[in-house]
Amino acid sequence: MKRLKPLEFGAEPMLIEIGPSHPATHGINRLSTLIDGEVVVGMDVEMGFLHRGFEKESENSTYVQVVPYTDRLNYVSPLLNNLAYSMTVEKLFGLEVPRRAQYARVIMGEVTRVCDHLTCNGAMAMEFGAMTVFLWFIKAREYLWELLDEVTGARLTVNWTRFGGNANDLPDGFLTMLEERLKKVEDVLTEGEKMLFKNKIFIDRLKGIGIIPRERAIELGFTGPMLRATGEPYDVRRAEPYLVYDELDFEIPVGETGDCWDRFLVRNEEMRQSIHIVRQAADKLPPGDYINRQRNAWIPDKSEVYGSIEGLIDHFKIIMEGSTPPPGEVYHAIEGGNGELGFYLVSDGTGKPYKCRLRPPCLNYVAALPEMTIGHYVGDIVPIFGSINMIAGELER
């Protein structure tokens, strides 16, 4: 619990409880705030209202059964969670992923990242009453969700990646549809920029608010847009390239001061970069298979299951016992919507993970919320909370 010395007004500081159920807390979080006049002098964050026991549930499920659970972690960018989990399991199994599947993963992952940042920036603008921007951004997100729907069969709970590839190939006419949607999204982004980038009220509410300097951000374990806003160019896609990111050209936007305005700008530019990546990947999309059909990891197609004895046996073994990896432990991280999204798996050689741990990027941000807020006005809690993009599903698992 952190607090400042009381101001010299002679009045007792007052405690107000913001949340757990409050529109500005984007989910359920309780901020016990101690205020002196209008200045926040102390804050205690209470979380855990959306805890669903992801880790315990995973330890009692087979490897492939965990994939749908990961959709529900960061529910603003579900496909990136799928990707992080599947890639960790692939590392454990030592599975190769076909190049077409890797490119498809990059395309879909970056589309999901755009959805994530659109939601965050849109919600941030909404909280100052800029409802228009929010509605535009949500409209743009809808274009992309329809695209996800076309490929995966679901808008939000996509459950798309499998071990060694994806659940299905990109459908016919996908690339045309993709380009058409990306153009629309770019138009919306331009409109949003015109609306906000020269808007004095908006900039004044964000500039100099919630500053975390670079050294302190690293000390607090920040990653992702929050760290890049302070000027540290750490991006897992560049630092430890996975999939085919080393073949694609993109830039890492960084901020200067690490305030809310920088975070907003970093996310905005990242959307542009993501669209740039998607275009390149779509151009380079090679022909080939969408999944590695290796026994023990691949759930056979139904025609195989009903048509051959090996297929039937594989299907039975994987559904009843689960795919069995070699014993060992593995950590793999990708760049999620919020920062470094890592999975730590311990395998004991059976079909269920002995330990399945998600490294939640927004835990560090919410933990640092008192530090960012204290000394600012009560009204500034809202933009600061908006800028950290707290996703309760990922935070509390």
Next chain:
Amino acid sequence: METKQAENTTQPQEIPKLTALVLEKFPGRVTARHTCLGDETITIPREGMLEVFAFLRDDKHCRFNLMVDLTAVDYLGLRETRFELVVHLKSLALGHRLRVKIPVPAEDPSVDSLINLWGAVDWYERECFDMYGLIFKNHPNLKRLILYDSFVGHPLRKDYPIHLQQPRVTLRPVRERYDYMCRVMKDPSETEQPPL
């Protein structure tokens, strides 16, 4: 245990760079090591672990400035020491990663807190305490993080049944919590337990 065997078989002949640095500085302190699937890992005893972590953070060849993840694993019935604290470190300047594991016995599940080395561990240690019941010595505010204060037991321990139900939290007067929070927030030195 099977995991042990896999670790031993995949152990390469040459000692990786970071492990070698720790071995040179603290001879005999590394009780096990492996580079299974490319993740460099060392196991150190909990006595004097803070020295090793301080070395890893400050040495110019290590410079692990980012604490990525802190969690525990419960090896109930599989290993002699039941718990293992697992810390993942990353160096932003040098780009390398290291996993450090510390065995913790069930009889005395306490380890030193890393709070003075990396501020990021604050909530990670609270979560670890919440889920596994490990006690972090010198942690300033070791309370439950995700679960509520009247919760009994630590759910990620292997002997906690998955379907076990806890009694519902009874309705309590709002005033009680409000008064408690007022007392605690206004005087940070207060160490009173929250009302259950």
